[in-house]
Amino acid sequence: MTNFVFEKIDNAVEAPGLVVRISASPACYLRITHVFPQAVYVIRVSTPQAAREARRPVKMSYPEVENLIQHGAEWGRLSMPDVFANSPAPDTELAASLDSAWNIVGPLVTAMEREANLDRTNFQQLITARAESSNCTTTTVRRLLIRYYYFGRSKLALLPLIGGQTPKSDPLTQAEAQDSKRRGPSSILAKKKFGKNGFVVGEDDINDMVSALRFELRKGPTHYTDAHESYLAGAFAKRHPQIYAEHLAKDRELPVSYRQYCYYVRKYAELESELAENLRNKSSAPESGSLHASGPGVYEADATGGRLYLVSSGPRPVILRAPTIYLVIDRWSRYIVSAYISVSPPSYEELRQAMLIALTSREARFTNLGVNIDDRRWPVGRIPFLLVTDRGSEFMSVSFAQAVANDMKIDLLHLPPGTPDGKAIVERFIRVLKQRMAKSGLKGTFSDRISDHKTEQAANKAQAAAINTLQEAYRELVDIVVDHNNRPHRTLKKYNELAHAGVPPTPSAAYQWGLKNITGKSNTYPDEYYRRILLSFDRASLSSGTLRYRGMAYEPYNDAAKSLVRKVGNGRKQFDIRLDKHAPFELLVPTVRGEPALFQIISGSGVDIKGTTLDEIDAFSESTALLNAEAEADSRITRLEKKSMPMKRPLLAGKRAEIQQVGKQETNKASDAETTQMKNRLWSPSSTKSEPQPQASEHRTRTWEANDDDRNRRDSELIKKFMGLE
Incomplete structure (x- = not known):
C-alpha cells in the first residue's frame, strides 16, 4: 500500500477530513474527524499501514490548533491509497462486503456526531454494545470505525484490505516473534527509573490471567483491578518468581500493567453468563462533579450498615446484630480520619467513639x-x-x-432530606468499603444489598459461614482504611499544587501537606481535652470520702478531688459527673474553676467491671431466672460428666463451638457485650503501662461496704460466666 501524498492548502478552515501536518519526516498528521462550536476532534495519522493500531479521536481546542499553525504546522489534505480509489461494481461480492461493513459502523458514526459520545468511556461502551448487537467482536467493530475516521470519513476505507506478499526471509523464532509484537509507549517509570520493560507476555501467561479473573468471579462481584492484583500475587509470582521478587524490591517496573491485563482478558476470556454478571466495570460520567473544599478541614461523616455477619467471642458463639460502620473523611484530600465499627444500635454514644478515634492517638486506641x-x-x-x-x-x-459545635467550635451542616450528593465523598467510599470487605476473604461477608432472591441467598450463605468476631472485623476495617489512605487517588492526581510540591497523590500525604501549607489547621488542645468533652453525663453520690456510682466505689485521685472530699466531709451530696459509660474506670466532677475533680475506681470494683458495661449490668439484673437456669444447667452437666464413663471429650484446642441461632433478646445482649469488649480495649489503660496505684482509704474497712463490694462482685461473675467473658 502506497504512502499518503500531502497537498498543502492556504487559509483553510477547520473541516472534517482536512489534516494539519506536524512534521514531514517522519510523516505525522492530525486529521480532523469532528467539528463542534468549542473544539474539534482529531486523530493522529502517519502511514496507511498504521491505521490498524490507530487510537480514537481526541479533543483539541481552537487555540491549540491555531498555536500549531503559528509554530510551523501546515493545513492540507491527504491522498487516498490506490486500494480505496475505486468504488466496487454493484451486485458484486466486494460491494456486498462494503455494505456489510457499513451496516456495522453506520449507527456508530451517527452516534458519534454527539460530542459526549466521543468521551473515552462512552466511546468504548457504544462500540461494545454495537459488537454484541451485530454479533461481531469488539476489536473488529473498533478497527472498522477507527479506519473510517483515519482515512478521512470515507466509506471506501471499509473495503477489505488485500494481503501483502509472503516474506522471503526465514521465519522468526518464537522469542523474536514475541519481542516484535511489543508496542505502545513506555511508562514514565521505565523512561526515568527502571529502563525498558523486557518482560514479554506468553501464551501461558495469558491463560493465567484468564484463570485469575474466573477465580475471582466465582467468589463474587469483581473489578478488573482485583483480578489483576490476584493474578500478580498468585499465578505470576509462581511462574516468574525472580521477576516478581525484583518488582517487590522496587528494582523493576510492574511486569504486566493493568492496561495489559485488561487487554488480554477482554480478548481471550469467554465468560459464562453467571460469571459475567459478577464482573463490575467502573462507569463514570464524562464530566466530574465537584464539592467545595479548598483544602483540608471540611469533613463528611456517615454511618452505614455493614454487609457482614459476626459472632460473639465467648465459648457459646451466637450471631450478633448487624454491625454499623461509622466513617469520617476529609473532603479535599479523601483522607479517612476515623473508622469505627459497632454492633450496638446507632446512637450518639457510638458516634462519640468515632470522634474520639478521629482526634486522638491511634496507638493508644x-x-x-x-x-x-x-x-x-x-x-x-x-x-x-x-x-x-x-x-x-x-x-x-x-x-x-453540644460536644461538636459548642465545645470544639466546629460548624455543623445537616443536609436536607434526599440530598446524599452533599456528602458524596463518604458515600462513594462506603460503596468501595463494602466491596473490599466482601473481597477480603472475611467469612460472613456479602457484597450486594439484599434486593432479590439471589442476593438473599448470598446473605444467607454469609450468615451460615460467619465465624469472625467484632475484633477481627475491626482489624480488617483498619487494613482497608490504611490501604485507601496510602493508595494514589485519581482526583488527587489532578491537583497541580501537589504535583508542583512533589507530594505523592495519596490521601495521607495530601492531607498532611494541605494542613501545613493550605489551611494550617491543627488541634488546639491535647488529646485528653477532646476525650473529656465527648464524655457522657450522669450523677453520682459523694460520702465519707468515696464517690459512689451505680454500686461502684471511686476514690479521689487529684488535688481537686481531695479538696472536694474535704468540703463534703462526713455528709452526703449528689454531683454531676462526666464518664465513659463503656469504660467507667474514672469519673470527672466538673468544678467552677480549675481542673475537674478526678476519681478513679477502687481496684476491687475495677476487676468486677472489666469486660462488661453499665447497660449490660442493668439488662442482666432483670434476667435472674435465665441466669439461675444457666447456673443449674452447668452444675448438672458437671455432675453428669463425673458419673459418665468414659468422660465426655472436650473440644479440640482452637476449634470454635457450634454457632447458635438464638432469640432477639439474647442476640442483643451478646452484641452489646461484644462491642463493650472492644471498647474496653480501645479506651481502658493498657496492661503494659505502669500506673499510679491509689492508696486505700481507711473508711473502706467498714462491714457494710465490704458486703456491698462482695455482692457486686458475685453479680458481675455471674454475668461474665453467662456471656463467656471469663
Missing part, C-alpha cells in the same frame, strides 16, 4: 485490640472547620451538637 497500626501509618486527624452529616438521629442529637 488500638493496642489492646491487637491491631498493627501506629500514628505514623495512620496520622491523627485535626479539628475540622465544618462537619457535614445527614439527618440521622445520632447526628441530630443535642449531646452531639
